Amino acid sequence: MSRTYFDRSVPIAALATPEGRSALAVIRTSGEKAIGLVARCFSRPQALLDAEGYRAVYGWIVDPHSQERLDEVVALVFRAPHSFTGENAVEIMCHGSPAVVRRILELLYAQGFSPALKGEFSFRAFAGGKTDLVRAEAINELTKASCEAARQDALWRLTGALSRKLEGIRHLMVDLLADIDARLDYPEDEAPEEVGRWAQYMQRAQEELSDLLRTYPGGRLRQEGILVVIAGRPNAGKSSLFNLLVREERAIVSPEPGTTRDWLESWISIGDFAVRLVDTAGLRNSGNAVEAEGVRRSQALLDRADMILYLVDGTVGLNDEDRTFIERFPEALLLWNKSDLPQCKILPQGWTAVSAKDVRSFGGFESMLKDTLSAYVQKNQTLGQYEAQVRIAGERQERLLRQAYEALSQAIAAQDAGAGLDLVALHVRESAESIGEITGDIAPDEVLERIFSTFCLGK
Numbered sequence: 001m002s003r004t005y006f007d008r009s010v011p012i013a014a015l016a017t018p019e020g021r022s023a024l025a026v027i028r029t030s031g032e033k034a035i036g037l038v039a040r041c042f043s044r045p046q047a048l049l050d051a052e053g054y055r056a057v058y059g060w061i062v063d064p065h066s067q068e069r070l071d072e073v074v075a076l077v078f079r080a081p082h083s084f085t086g087e088n089a090v091e092i093m094c095h096g097s098p099a100v101v102r103r104i105l106e107l108l109y110a111q112g113f114s115p116a117l118k119g120e121f122s123f124r125a126f127a128g129g130k131t132d133l134v135r136a137e138a139i140n141e142l143t144k145a146s147c148e149a150a151r152q153d154a155l156w157r158l159t160g161a162l163s164r165k166l167e168g169i170r171h172l173m174v175d176l177l178a179d180i181d182a183r184l185d186y187p188e189d190e191a192p193e194e195v196g197r198w199a200q201y202m203q204r205a206q207e208e209l210s211d212l213l214r215t216y217p218g219g220r221l222r223q224e225g226i227l228v229v230i231a232g233r234p235n236a237g238k239s240s241l242f243n244l245l246v247r248e249e250r251a252i253v254s255p256e257p258g259t260t261r262d263w264l265e266s267w268i269s270i271g272d273f274a275v276r277l278v279d280t281a282g283l284r285n286s287g288n289a290v291e292a293e294g295v296r297r298s299q300a301l302l303d304r305a306d307m308i309l310y311l312v313d314g315t316v317g318l319n320d321e322d323r324t325f326i327e328r329f330p331e332a333l334l335l336w337n338k339s340d341l342p343q344c345k346i347l348p349q350g351w352t353a354v355s356a357k358d359v360r361s362f363g364g365f366e367s368m369l370k371d372t373l374s375a376y377v378q379k380n381q382t383l384g385q386y387e388a389q390v391r392i393a394g395e396r397q398e399r400l401l402r403q404a405y406e407a408l409s410q411a412i413a414a415q416d417a418g419a420g421l422d423l424v425a426l427h428v429r430e431s432a433e434s435i436g437e438i439t440g441d442i443a444p445d446e447v448l449e450r451i452f453s454t455f456c457l458g459k
């Protein structure tokens with residue numbers, strides 16, 4: 001039978017660094033008996049057993065049966081509750097080849113460790129009360145942060161800024177529920193000023209939820225990256241611009257129109273943001289089935305793009321297809337390419353002259369792009385009363401927050417309509433529970449399993 005996250009008595013071990021070759025690798029273990037089990041295959045068992053928490057112990061990993069030495073390592077000892085998981089733990093720093101790692105892990109499993117499930121160390125930290133769910137998710141976000149903006153946001157969540165905010169809102173509701181419950185016991189004493197106070201409480205909680213919800217679109221862009229699509233008619237210079245931005249000759253460039261058939265993507269950093277940059281097939285009506293499919297795919301990407309860079313060959317100028325495109329995507333950034341060529345036509349209003357051939361002018365273009373991206377992210381985040389530190393992350397948090405908001409709106413509507421207090425309380429309770437699920441105070445087991453199984457192995 002396969003193990004579940006809830007078998008917390010089992011000692012676990014896993015590689016915490018990427019598979020493959022590296023100078024060093026870290027093998028992580030955790031469990032009440034972790035130190036004793038590692039000591040069984042350590043050249044200096046007593047040194048390990050006697051080590052205080054946070055001590056590094058030098059030695060060899062040795063097979064206790066054959067006495068074969070597997071690797072020279074440093075073992076870092078953590079004593080419960082002062083470890084990431086809250087349990088005893090040893091982190092083994094060994095040499096980073098797949099062969100070394102495999103042998104050490106096999107030896108650890110033979111001593112009684114089980115292979116850790118994905119995110120199981122974080123799960124134990126959560127289950128042991130070392131962290132709440134929002135902060136556990138923030139750790140996972142930090143391991144995946146691909147740009148500075150994502151790192152900053154995840155770090156704020158890790159420090160507990162969002163958890164504290166959510167707990168504050170939930171407490172407000174719990175106080176309110178206690179008040180309503182007391183009144184339900186003595187309904188004859190209901191006073192109008194009390195009803196007015198409850199309405200105020202609910203209003204305040206609803207405003208806070210609404211402000212938090214508004215942080216999501218901007219936060220999502222910061223976390224997941226910004227989809228930027230380069231579009232234009234064939235030969236406009238899209239692939240040339242793409243190559244310049246990704247700083248390698250990724251896309252084929254040729255004077256022949258219709259060179260790029262399928263779209264091509266690359267992740268780059270612009271300023272603080274991770275950008276998924278996509279080069280597309282030149283837009284035109286083509287009788288060629290392959291090219292037509294390429295154009296169809298380009299269109300599909302354009303519909304999802306956060307930002308479009310629309311390129312025109314400045315030596316050719318605008319035609320009706322360009323005008324139709326701009327009408328359809330009025331927010332596209334309009335770029336008049338090939339400005340290095342003397343035959344380039346006069347720059348129309350609203351366009352920016354660029355050259356995908358002139359590397360010297362490229363710095364200016366890149367910084368313009370950076371400013372445009374910042375403005376775009378800014379526009380997508382109306383932070384309301386919050387400082388930039390408090391943003392929600394991920395679909396799960398957004399969905400639960402929306403549920404909390406809607407349940408509270410129902411409570412307010414019920415009270416406005418003069419419905420019974422028990423109905424008002426029911427909706428307030430629903431709302432408080434949704435918030436409790438975000439922080440993990442009341443998350444069902446299968447939800448927890450689903451969340452932690454998306455974490456990295458060894459985290």
Ligand SMILES: Nc1nc2c(ncn2[C@@H]2O[C@H](COP(=O)(O)OP(=O)(O)OP(=O)(O)O)[C@@H](O)[C@H]2O)c(=O)[nH]1
Nearest residue numbers: 234235236237238239240254258259260282338356
């Ligand atoms: N002088 C000059 N030539 C350019 C510039 N940008 C692109 N070209 C040339 O224009 C031709 C087409 O460039 P590509 O980058 O392949 O154009 P594309 O828009 O990707 O074309 P398709 O893939 O066919 O849609 C190539 O010969 C490039 O060298 C530029 O800024 N200045």
Ligand SMILES: [Mg+2]
Nearest residue numbers: 238239259260
């Ligand atoms: Mg191309």
